[in-house]
Amino acid sequence: MKRTDINQIGEFGLIDRIQQWFSAKNESTVLGIGDDAAIIDVGGHYQLVSTDMLLEGVHFDLSYVPLGHLGYKAIAVNVSDIAAMNGVARQVTVSLGLSNRFSVEAVDALYEGIAQACENYKVDLIGGDTTSSASGLVISVAALGEVPKDSVVRRSGAQAHDIVCVTGDLGGAYMGLQVLEREKAAYLSNPDMQPQLNAYDYIVGRQLKPEARADIIFELHDLGVVPTAMIDVSDGLASELFHLAKQSKVGFNIFEKDIPIDDLTYRTAIEFKLDPITAALNGGEDYELLFTIGQQDFEKIKNHPDIHFIGYAQQEAKGIHLVTSQQQAVPLQAQGWNHFHNTNGSNNNG
Ligand code: ADP
Ligand code: MG
Secondary structure: OOOOOHHHHHHHHHHHHHHOOOOOOOOOEEEOOOOOOEEEEOOOOEEEEEEEEEEEOOOEOOOOOOHHHHHHHHHHHHHHHHHOOOOEEEEEEEEEEEOOOOOHHHHHHHHHHHHHHHHHOOOEEEEEEEEEOOOOOEEEEEEEEEEOHHHOOOOOOOOOOOEEEEEOOOOHHHHHHHHHHHHHHHHHHOOOOOOOOHHHHHHHHHHHOOOOOHHHHHHHHHHOOOOOEEEEOOOOHHHHHHHHHHHHOEEEEEEHHHOOOOHHHHHHHHHOOOOHHHHHHHOOOOOOEEEEEOHHHHHHHOOOOOEEEEEEEEEHHHOEEEEOOOOOEEEOOOHHHOOOOOOOOOOOOO
């Protein structure tokens, strides 16, 4: 029998392949595989469903990730997927695979973070599953949310001339990971060394304890803006732009000078001899929202302090380009596109 390595088709190729097996049999299934969350018609509104799994050794390293932060992050990343549909998360389930090196106190620490996130995002933990694991800690979260039918936002609604917006700043979580990995390596070679993290608080926090931008969903609602397409930035700006482009059948022009990068992210990238723009484009795990709006909505949000306008959508045939600070248009590469090869840290959020 033929054997194809998963690397050859990549995570997204694999999902496309799985999708081919299924078509919706129920009228209530409005949207299945392919967006940040599925859409289910429950009558008066749409229900949103999303699930994400975090694995020890793939998504996190317990030698520097505190369990409380990990619990918080597991909830936040799921709330983020609901937000990416313009929805509000209401409930979560949390399923655990635990190896026998875990103590009751360790589970308590994990749930302290989970409970804190449930409190902050006002979601109810309504169940889950607990099993033993032979390969370290596994956390699988499913989130349920809701959205009025007329304001659900898919990845597929962007049109040529729409304005591309992104919240917050990008690349920080990736640079935070680089700092954590460096300090771990230093500690392993000399256990007397204390990690030097104080100067990197902001970006280390971006990696360890990201926030879902549920706040933005409420603000867009108050401003009367429904994005035409939206996705959360889990794999990096470039990868997410490719998703929006593919599903909306558009191209993009993105201006390098307008990509928001925090000062500490910028300086840390330089310190690590990395291009800050590369960190923003391909780093991932920022959990900001990337969305498009019709030009008529620009006036309503142009003064929002935490929404940045980074480019515009164009006809699909024009492709996806990054306009550099030297005014050169270079085709954008999406590294997050095929990241099954990555074995640690960022760029692995499935
Ligand atoms: P996100 O990064 O927003 O969590 P993913 O890239 O993980 O999104 O998933 C994209 C889409 O593929 C989602 O609709 C998700 O539900 C679906 N998906 C991912 N893995 C599987 C799978 N093994 N079986 C069915 N659907 C899947
Ligand atoms: Mg997502």
